Each structure stands twice: as C-alpha cells, then as structure tokens.
Amino acid sequence: MKPADLEMAIKKKRAEMIKLGMEKGLxxxxxxxxxxxLDMLLNDxxxxxxxxxQTNPMDVYHEFLIFLQKSIFRSLHIGYNSIFPVLQYGN
Incomplete structure (x- = not known):
C-alpha cells in the first residue's frame, strides 16, 4: 500500500475509533x-x-498521542493545561 493510501486509511480508522470510544466507551x-x-495501520x-x-517514524506516534490525549481530556471535560500546565517564565 502507498503511504498516501495508508494516511487516508489511518485518518478514517482514527475517526472511527474516536466515534466508537465516545459513543460506546473506551x-x-x-x-x-x-x-x-489502527495500531496495525500505523505500524505498516x-x-x-x-x-x-522519509521521516522519523516516532513523529507519527507523538502527534497521535498528543491528539488522543487532547481528545480524551476534551471528552472528559478536563482542561489539558490543568494536567500539563504551561510553565510561566519571568515574574
């Protein structure tokens, strides 16, 4: 399968997984x-x-994990910054 085809399949499977998770539970x-x-598609x-x-393969996982964390926190109505606060520098 070509990378572009896999990217499309990953997007569709990710959307399907999020929909199922929100409707029926994780x-x-x-x-x-x-x-x-989805894991198999990402591995492929x-x-x-x-x-x-072409690129660092871990970038795909890192971006997906950040997306997944934000989606879960959003669905649970937990502020992302309350879990991972942004550090303030200066006064």
Missing part, C-alpha cells in the same frame, strides 16, 4: 478492536517510512 470490544486495527505506515527513510 473499553467496549469494538473500540478496542478498532484501536488494534512506520515500516514504509523506515524503508524509504
């Missing part, structure tokens, strides 16, 4: 299965990136 079997399918995508040396 521990629902369909949500978990969708998450595992990272393998292609490593093979073609």
């Amino acid at each position: 521990s629902f079997h369909e949500t978990i299965k969708c998450s595992q399918e 995508y990272n393998l292609i990136l490593i093979e073609t040396e």
Whole structure:
C-alpha cells in the first residue's frame, strides 16, 4: 500500500475509533478492536517510512498521542493545561 493510501486509511480508522470510544466507551470490544486495527495501520505506515527513510517514524506516534490525549481530556471535560500546565517564565 502507498503511504498516501495508508494516511487516508489511518485518518478514517482514527475517526472511527474516536466515534466508537465516545459513543460506546473506551473499553467496549469494538473500540478496542478498532484501536488494534489502527495500531496495525500505523505500524505498516512506520515500516514504509523506515524503508524509504522519509521521516522519523516516532513523529507519527507523538502527534497521535498528543491528539488522543487532547481528545480524551476534551471528552472528559478536563482542561489539558490543568494536567500539563504551561510553565510561566519571568515574574
């Protein structure tokens, strides 16, 4: 599969997983299965990136984890900055 095709599949699977998680819960079997399918797509995508040396594969995971954290905090109505406060420098 081409990187562009995988990127599209990842976006669709990510949206599906978030929808399932918000509607049925994060521990629902369909949500978990969708998450595992997303993991496989991300692994395939990272393998292609490593093979073609296009980018740092961890960037994809890092961006996804930040997105997932913000989505979860938003769904739980917890402020992201209350969990990860921004450091104030100066007075």
